[in-house]
Amino acid sequence: MLDFNIDTQKCTSCGHCAADCPARIISMTDGLPAIAPEKEASCYRCQHCLAICPTAALSILGLKPEASLPVAGVDPDQLELLIKERRSVRHYRDENLEPALLQHLLEVAWYAPTGVNSRQVRFTVVDDRVKLAALRSQIMEGLGRLVREEALPEGLGFFADFVRLWEEKGVDTLFRGAPHFLVASAPQDTPCPLPDCLIALSYFELFAQANGVGTVWDGLAKIAIETLVPEARHALGIPDDHLFGYAMAFGRPAISYARTVQHGPALIHRI
CATH class of the missing domain: 3.30.70.20 (Alpha-Beta Plaits)
Structure with missing residues (x-):
């Protein structure tokens, strides 16, 4: 009804x-x-x-x-600045976000559009830096086994460098020391699961930026979880019938940027 x-x-x-x-x-x-x-x-x-x-x-x-909230419009200059000042953050404070803020970021991001309004994007979030440390240890142990057994797939041998940096110097290349981690997934039988996940994470990223929270699109962690250490996917509880859309590490930045960068002119083909 x-x-x-x-x-x-x-x-x-x-x-x-x-x-x-x-x-x-x-x-x-x-x-x-x-x-x-x-x-x-x-x-x-x-x-x-x-x-x-x-x-x-x-x-x-x-x-x-x-x-419902009344529609009031957004200052386009402020929105332009928000988009242009976005940076991939790779240095984070060693502290959790406030639980209410983290929940609010996810709730707002869930307003992102989905194909045929399916609204099936699922957010799997590591909401505590201690939990993320445990996940990191599991993945690094799995990667270490692959390195020692010389079992890294062709084209992914560079993961051996990540293991070496972690074991010898404690450098976290996979999560960049972020306290939190987010995976967007969706049932594979929805009309367009991958675009839905990418759009949802884009919304999350921009709203996080507006709230002083840094993010980085984490393709390395995605590869590690999806391809190299699949038991980590089960540890995260991502359903077997879901497409792993993409992953994002996030938290309070330990650095700040003073200005936007200057990209060249947009690649535009007019018909």
């Missing part, structure tokens, strides 16, 4: 909800929006109708308009 309800005292019969419905299942009946029971299964659950109603007359899925 969609629990689609209209407050007739507030509704102005503007028809915006019907016109904007991606599934085209809302019709104007006797001047009021309605969804026929046989069409409810076609609902995307996108909540466009809830968001577009100018008078807060519409509720759906048990969600009330008064619980």
Whole structure:
């Protein structure tokens, strides 16, 4: 049941909800929006109708308009600065984020768009630096075995250098000393699991940046977990039927940047 309800005292019969419905299942009946029971299964659950109603007359899925945030717009100059000042952080403070902040980052990132509004991206997060240290030890032990057995796959021999740096100097190349680690995964049978995961992590990264939290896209850890030490994936509890989208290490930066960098002109091909 969609629990689609209209407050007739507030509704102005503007028809915006019907016109904007991606599934085209809302019709104007006797001047009021309605969804026929046989069409409810076609609902995307996108909540466009809830968001577009100018008078807060519409509720759906048990969600009330008064619980939503009002749309106020964002300063484009500030958003541009946020995007341009983003850096891959490889030096972190040895401290956990506040639990409430970490939860808030994940909750906001989950608003990222997904194909067909499937909303199946799963965040697997290591929320404590002690837990991440244990994961790091497990992975490094596994990598060490592969090195000693000369069993690293072709093209991945450089992982031996990471093991050497860790064992001889305590240099953490995989996680860069971050206190936290995040994996975005999604069921492989969803319409577009990989793009969904990458978009979700991009949203997480930008909101983290706005909250003074640094991130680094962690392809090395992804390879280690997915390809070289698969038991680490089981330790993280990533479902077997999920595509491992990508991974990100994050935490409070131990460094700060004074200005943006200057990339060359965008590669643009106009048709």
